[in-house]
Amino acid sequence: MKQSNVIWVVVMLLAGVYLSWRAVSYQAGAVYVAPKIVADADSGKSFTTWSKVPSVESSNPGVEISWPRTLGIWLSALFTLAIFSFLFGDNVVYKVAESIFVGSSAAYAMVVGFWSAFMGIFVAQLAPQFSQNTFMPGDDRTEPEWLMLIPLAMGIMFLWRLMPAGGWISRWPLAFFIAVFAGLRLVSHFEADFVVQIKSTILPLIVFAEDGAFDLKTSLWNSTMVLGTLCCLTYFFFSVEHTGVVGKISRVGIYLLMITFGVGFALTVMSRYSLLIGRMNFLLKDWLNLG
């Protein structure tokens, strides 16, 4: 066996021994739950739901350890370590975790779409009686919305792509799909990213305070905002050659954009680090019960 492999086996064994000791001695990853009984006097039916409680309340009456949630914490911890193992290089453990992520995230999106759009909108409107008798008892719709047959027809045409012949029919719903997206985006982007941004940039360059005195700070701030935005826009304006005065203005624009990218980079790094800290917190506190 290679020396590096021997070292890894020893490290893994030691980690396993430590985790076993931690699990037994400090109940690492243990999640406690308290019951809540929900009863309906009219129908006489009742059921129990369980909510998580802090581990300090573990000795309270009715509070008990939840094995599915405890197993979940251990599994989450192992998945976290599996993903982090990629930092040492591609390996089997990482690939297994990655495959599970791909499968579960695809199914997650499907489930959300199924319950929120397909059942929540389509079935609820097309078959209100059925939906009220099963999954949406509080809904007050009475008549079926026959217009919902249109998206059904388009959906079937969409799936026609999987058929050996006539796959072109899926272009019709695809065209609708693209058109809705384009139509909505056109107006929303124009409104939020164009009109609103320009409106916010139209600021007074010389500002006076309420007592009539010249407000240098706000004037400087507004002037930089207006002129800086114009400089950056000049850099993106390719209809004029960037020489002479235009070249100089666009040069200032580049410098300002570099500052923007610097801030953007720093904020991205910070957000990634906060996620990392979150995972470390989970491993050390929620899982290993340290601190």
Next chain:
Amino acid sequence: MLKRTVPLIIASIVGIVLILAKFSPPIQSWETEVVMWFDILAVFAFVLGAGNLNLNNLKKISERKAGWGYAAITLLAFWITLICGIGKLGVPPNEQYLGYAWSGSFEAEGSAFWWIFNYVYVPLASTMFATLAFYISSAAFRAFRANNVEASLLLLTALVVLVSQTSSGPMLSDLIPEESTWAIFKIDTIRGVLVNLFNTLGTRAVMIGIALGVVSTSLKVLMGVDQSYLGGD
């Protein structure tokens, strides 16, 4: 005709009607209706995506291609999550409608789907993004070189913002009194100017550019100039 012209006509009419609906109160409700259809159609698109995922992975497994075991794991994770979510396994009924077994939310606490989301999906997703902290740092260390004014500005700005965000960062300028003229050089103040002024103006210019790009691309699609979404033949 049916293969190319009709889809182009559908795209133009639907898109233009949606734009007009924004400005015409009598037909404004059409937008809501069409968005609902869009959401329903998106579910069918998910089915198509799931079909492709299953076909590709099953092919990989049946042909015993390299990594077929991972394909099997992907499919297993997919089907377990799907069955738990669509079947509402372990979902208690809504507290107001106890007589209706299916009335609970598919994401209800304690259900199988909730368990998968919290203990499988969330840790995997957040750790995936957390690992980027290492790669983004290492890439920055290797790529950032202050060899011209632009790169120096980027580097210096990132450094100031990063340092000011740490708990000990503001201590670097603690010696400068709050009320003095030099207070503008306090690291917190510099950070405020960088983030709230320079970052805003640069982002604003970029956003205006993006908006114009989106508008022109959308118009090209709606006018039938861009037909790339229809594919070949």
